[in-house]
Amino acid sequence: MIRVILGTALASVFIIGLGLIGLAAGGSRSLTAYLTLSGLLFAIGMFGFLARRNAISMVMAIELMLNAVNLAIIAFASFNPRLGSAGSVIALLVMAVAAAEATVGLSIILAIFRNKKTPLVDEYDAMRQ
Amino acid sequence: MFELLVPAIIALPLAGFLFTAIAGRRLGKRAHLVPVWAVGLAWAIGMWVAFNALTRAEPFGDTGFASTIYTWIPAGSFQVTAGVFVDGLTACLLIVVLTIGLLVHVYSIGYMSHDPGYWRFFAYLNLFMVSMLLLILGDSFLTVFVAWELVGLSSYLLIGFWKHKRSAALAAKKAFIVNRVGDVGFALGIMAVFVNTGTLNIRDSIHVLTSATLAPLPIPIWVVALLIFAGAMGKSAQFPLHVWLPDAMEGPTPVSALIHAATMVNAGVYLIARTNPIFASAPDAMVVVAAIGIFTAILAASIAMTQTDIKRVLAYSTLSQLGYMFASLGVGAFTAAIFHLMTHGFFKGLLFLGSGSVIHAVHEEQDMRKMGGLAKKIPHTYRTMLIGSIAIAGIPPLAGFFSKDEILGEAFKLGFQWVWAVGIVVALMTAFYMFRLIGLTFWGESRVDPAVEPHIHESPPVMTTPLWLLAIPSILLGLVLTIGGPPLFSGTGLLAGWLEPVFAQGEELLHREPEAFQLFGIDGGLLLASVAVAVIGVLAAWRLFGVNLWTFRRRPDPERVRTLTARVPFLYRASLNKWWFDDLNHLLFMVIGGRVAAFLWWFDRRVVDDTVNDVAKTTVGAGAELRRVQTGRVQNYALGIALGLIVMAGSFLVLAAR
Amino acid sequence: MPIPSTIPILEIPWDDVLFVVLAGTMLASGLAVVVMRDIIRCGLAMMVCFGALAGIYVMAGAPLVGAAQVLVYIGAISVLVLFAIMLTQTKAAPTRLAFQTQAIPAAVAAIVFTVVVLLAVGSTTWGGSGQRGATQTQDVATALFSGWVLPFEIVGVLLLAAVIGGVFLAKRERGKDVLE
Numbered sequence: 001m002i003r004v005i006l007g008t009a010l011a012s013v014f015i016i017g018l019g020l021i022g023l024a025a026g027g028s029r030s031l032t033a034y035l036t037l038s039g040l041l042f043a044i045g046m047f048g049f050l051a052r053r054n055a056i057s058m059v060m061a062i063e064l065m066l067n068a069v070n071l072a073i074i075a076f077a078s079f080n081p082r083l084g085s086a087g088s089v090i091a092l093l094v095m096a097v098a099a100a101e102a103t104v105g106l107s108i109i110l111a112i113f114r115n116k117k118t119p120l121v122d123e124y125d126a127m128r129q
Numbered sequence: 130m131f132e133l134l135v136p137a138i139i140a141l142p143l144a145g146f147l148f149t150a151i152a153g154r155r156l157g158k159r160a161h162l163v164p165v166w167a168v169g170l171a172w173a174i175g176m177w178v179a180f181n182a183l184t185r186a187e188p189f190g191d192t193g194f195a196s197t198i199y200t201w202i203p204a205g206s207f208q209v210t211a212g213v214f215v216d217g218l219t220a221c222l223l224i225v226v227l228t229i230g231l232l233v234h235v236y237s238i239g240y241m242s243h244d245p246g247y248w249r250f251f252a253y254l255n256l257f258m259v260s261m262l263l264l265i266l267g268d269s270f271l272t273v274f275v276a277w278e279l280v281g282l283s284s285y286l287l288i289g290f291w292k293h294k295r296s297a298a299l300a301a302k303k304a305f306i307v308n309r310v311g312d313v314g315f316a317l318g319i320m321a322v323f324v325n326t327g328t329l330n331i332r333d334s335i336h337v338l339t340s341a342t343l344a345p346l347p348i349p350i351w352v353v354a355l356l357i358f359a360g361a362m363g364k365s366a367q368f369p370l371h372v373w374l375p376d377a378m379e380g381p382t383p384v385s386a387l388i389h390a391a392t393m394v395n396a397g398v399y400l401i402a403r404t405n406p407i408f409a410s411a412p413d414a415m416v417v418v419a420a421i422g423i424f425t426a427i428l429a430a431s432i433a434m435t436q437t438d439i440k441r442v443l444a445y446s447t448l449s450q451l452g453y454m455f456a457s458l459g460v461g462a463f464t465a466a467i468f469h470l471m472t473h474g475f476f477k478g479l480l481f482l483g484s485g486s487v488i489h490a491v492h493e494e495q496d497m498r499k500m501g502g503l504a505k506k507i508p509h510t511y512r513t514m515l516i517g518s519i520a521i522a523g524i525p526p527l528a529g530f531f532s533k534d535e536i537l538g539e540a541f542k543l544g545f546q547w548v549w550a551v552g553i554v555v556a557l558m559t560a561f562y563m564f565r566l567i568g569l570t571f572w573g574e575s576r577v578d579p580a581v582e583p584h585i586h587e588s589p590p591v592m593t594t595p596l597w598l599l600a601i602p603s604i605l606l607g608l609v610l611t612i613g614g615p616p617l618f619s620g621t622g623l624l625a626g627w628l629e630p631v632f633a634q635g636e637e638l639l640h641r642e643p644e645a646f647q648l649f650g651i652d653g654g655l656l657l658a659s660v661a662v663a664v665i666g667v668l669a670a671w672r673l674f675g676v677n678l679w680t681f682r683r684r685p686d687p688e689r690v691r692t693l694t695a696r697v698p699f700l701y702r703a704s705l706n707k708w709w710f711d712d713l714n715h716l717l718f719m720v721i722g723g724r725v726a727a728f729l730w731w732f733d734r735r736v737v738d739d740t741v742n743d744v745a746k747t748t749v750g751a752g753a754e755l756r757r758v759q760t761g762r763v764q765n766y767a768l769g770i771a772l773g774l775i776v777m778a779g780s781f782l783v784l785a786a787r
Numbered sequence: 788m789p790i791p792s793t794i795p796i797l798e799i800p801w802d803d804v805l806f807v808v809l810a811g812t813m814l815a816s817g818l819a820v821v822v823m824r825d826i827i828r829c830g831l832a833m834m835v836c837f838g839a840l841a842g843i844y845v846m847a848g849a850p851l852v853g854a855a856q857v858l859v860y861i862g863a864i865s866v867l868v869l870f871a872i873m874l875t876q877t878k879a880a881p882t883r884l885a886f887q888t889q890a891i892p893a894a895v896a897a898i899v900f901t902v903v904v905l906l907a908v909g910s911t912t913w914g915g916s917g918q919r920g921a922t923q924t925q926d927v928a929t930a931l932f933s934g935w936v937l938p939f940e941i942v943g944v945l946l947l948a949a950v951i952g953g954v955f956l957a958k959r960e961r962g963k964d965v966l967e
Contacts, residue, residue, distance in 0.1 A: 039904035048821030050893035078847040085926040100949030106871040107956035119875040128761030
């Protein structure tokens with residue numbers, strides 16, 4: 001319990017701090033803020049992918065990473081008028097691909113789950129040397 | 130005709146060896162027929178060839194007869210031919226080798242008759258004859274070297290003939306190894322000859338070596354001479370490679386007679402005589418030869434005086450006489466050396482075969498302390514051995530006197546007085562120990578084992594006939610070979626005439642001029658000194674060990690022997706222990722060498738092998754460690770990807786910032 | 788009284804406030820997705836995250852993408868994930884350990900990555916901010932069916948393949964029913 005409170009406090013401090021920095025950088029009118037946001041989200045997703053034991057958690061983290069990239073594309077398109085509507089188109093295509101990938105990934109996890117009886121990736125070490 | 134006859138001398142014993150080796154076992158008691166007949170035929174042909182060579186008939190002429198049998202190694206500029214060369218020196222050696230070889234073969238029919246390996250013995254004997262004949266007939270250094278090794282092999286096979294006897298096997302091994310040491314020197318010498326001259330033919334290379342007086346040779350000629358002498362030292366058992374010859378007495382007595390008295394050990398003498406111009410061009414090398422020769426002589430004679438095994442006494446006597454021959458070669462008296470080679474071959478062969486007969490009579494007992502009083506019981510053996518002993522002691526007019534005194538006389542007159550002095554002492558010791566042997570064996574009270582005594586019998590005629598046949602040249606050869614010239618003078622005489630073209634170049638290089646013989650001058654004095662010394666030695670032996678000869682009768686005096694030996698305890702012990710040379714060799718090579726070898730083995734195992742093994746272990750270990758990266762889990766791999774990504778991005782950032 | 792364009796005392800434009808709120812929500816819920824123990828709660832947090840993200844898309848001038856985000860991500864993918872969670876639940880859940888043993892190196896790597904990205908982003912001079920008008924749907928549609936028609940078709944085929952593959956992979960074996 002105390003860990004939860006401590007973690008939450010730490011996280012909120014962290015986020016508020018970042019918020020202030022983002023504001024200082026120029027708020028919603030600066031590309032830097034959007035990109036920073038994108039990088040942070042990507043890092044969060046990376047951490048989740050590398051650190052969680054459940055396979056589905058890993059898929060969720062992958063989705064986070066894909067969204068972060070999407071955000072970056074949209075941000076660039078927003079601040080660069082020459083790109084015009086290409087940014088939106090690319091983001092839409094990325095979204096579609098992410099959907100396809102999530103589908104297939106989850107199907108695979110279901111299939112493995114049927115074999116291994118566990119969703120924990122610790123157990124998926126048949127390729128171990 | 131001689132192109133066929135001369136190779137036939139070698140081919141006949143070779144055929145005998147092959148036949149007996151393949152079919153001998155089945156022939157049982159008749160296995161000797163083919164080998165003995167082969168050697169007999171070879172003897173006949175050899176005598177005919179020798180006769181023609183010594184009388185300078187065609188095609189021998191003055192320089193000898195060379196015939197190439199076939200081209201052995203045709204390799205561009207390196208050509209080696211296998212061929213034969215016969216001149217006066219070859220003829221003398223042929224006489225000795227073939228005669229004694231044939232007589233030993235005949236003797237062995239009787240001596241080895243009870244041995245289960247009868248056929249094997251004759252096969253080996255024939256193999257030995259092939260090797261020895263090839264050695265003396267060969268015309269190229271390579272042929273001689275091959276024959277050299279073959280002779281060593283035959284010696285090994287024959288010394289270790291009774292292979293179940295551990296001492297015999299060890300003695301054979303020792304002989305082969307010590308020979309090998311000398312052979313290394315010989316091989317180096319042959320290589321030196323080739324480097325210097327580009328040819329391995331003996332006559333051609335000598336010609337090149339001695340005529341290259343202006344340009345210095347790549348390898349100095351004294352080095353070549355000493356290397357060749359090293360080979361002779363091994364084969365002819367000179368100090369320090371003498372240790373194998375006494376142990377070689379483990380072989381059957383005919384083997385000792387043939388190989389270690391009359392033929393193989395003469396190979397060294399023959400080699401130096403054949404290459405005498407090389408030695409004559411290097412006077413310092415000749416001094417070395419003389420020194421080692423005479424030192425061996427006195428060393429061996431001193432040991433022979435206390436040995437109790439009858440064959441050991443004869444073995445050390447052989448060493449001593451070989452020392453004489455090398456001393457003679459060293460001072461430049463080449464003809465005298467060959468003279469002594471021939472006479473020694475006959476009377477030493479006689480003595481060995483006689484001792485074999487004695488051993489046979491007392492049922493394989495070789496210790497002289499268990500003999501005595503055998504004169505009446507084995508008369509033929511006794512008489513022939515007595516003749517041999519008188520010959521070797523140097524009592525005129527038997528053969529030994531002429532040859533030995535020629536050596537000593539030449540030594541003195543050519544300025545090597547120290548060689549003469551040592552040689553005179555050796556002559557005294559020779560006479561002494563030979564008559565000690567006769568006294569202990571044949572005279573005095575019988576100390577034979579009582580169980581054996583009633584069964585003492587003379588050897589069968591097949592064994593005593595060769596003894597008498599050898600006794601004849603022991604008596605007459607000296608006189609015969611000096612016909613036409615005075616004794617103690619190598620410039621004239623029958624043998625000198627025969628060998629003159631062989632040694633002419635050598636003598637010329639040494640700047641010898643023939644001097645007249647002065648019977649009442651220096652030559653007579655030397656003659657008297659030799660005879661006196663021999664007589665003193667004989668009388669001393671009679672005083673201590675008894676005599677029972679014609680009018681001389683005296684009892685042996687063991688008390689006096691004991692008091693005398695008590696007065697010189699160190700010398701007696703030194704002589705009895707062979708001057709501790711075997712122990713020295715044991716210490717140097719077995720103990721220290723063993724430690725070095727053990728250290729090297731440790732080094733090879735721990736340092737060399739382990740280094741390689743550690744490399745392998747490191748690789749395997751590294752592989753095992755690296756294997757832990759492959760966990761099979763995707764997340765671990767993904768972390769690796771993430772780390773790589775960070776590193777790349779970071780470094781790009783750093784680089785871009787510059 | 789009309790709403791002032793900036794917060795009175797702090798002089799912060801409302802846009803920025805909205806931006807900060809949405810960003811905070813997004814980050815907080817993103818953290819919740821990767822940190823919380825109960826997977827279903829993670830899934831729900833993911834939906835919240837996507838929602839905030841949609842808002843940010845709209846703020847960045849891409850309303851179509853924002854709408855698609857809501858439709859696709861929240862409406863389809865999150866539901867799919869929740870279905871998958873429910874299908875792979877075991878009796879042993881919830882496990883005691885949510886994180887791997889390599890969680891700490893992963894955290895370190897994430898932090899270092901963040902730093903690198905921040906450095907890269909901060910040290911680059913981006914081009915002018917310029918006008919930021921919202922991208923019209925009409926333009927997106929035109930682009931999608933003219934210049935970008937090939938990727939569009941390929942993505943269509945990809946989706947088809949994904950659907951077929953997903954159905955095939957997740958099919959239950961005949962006679963082997965291992966669902967507890």
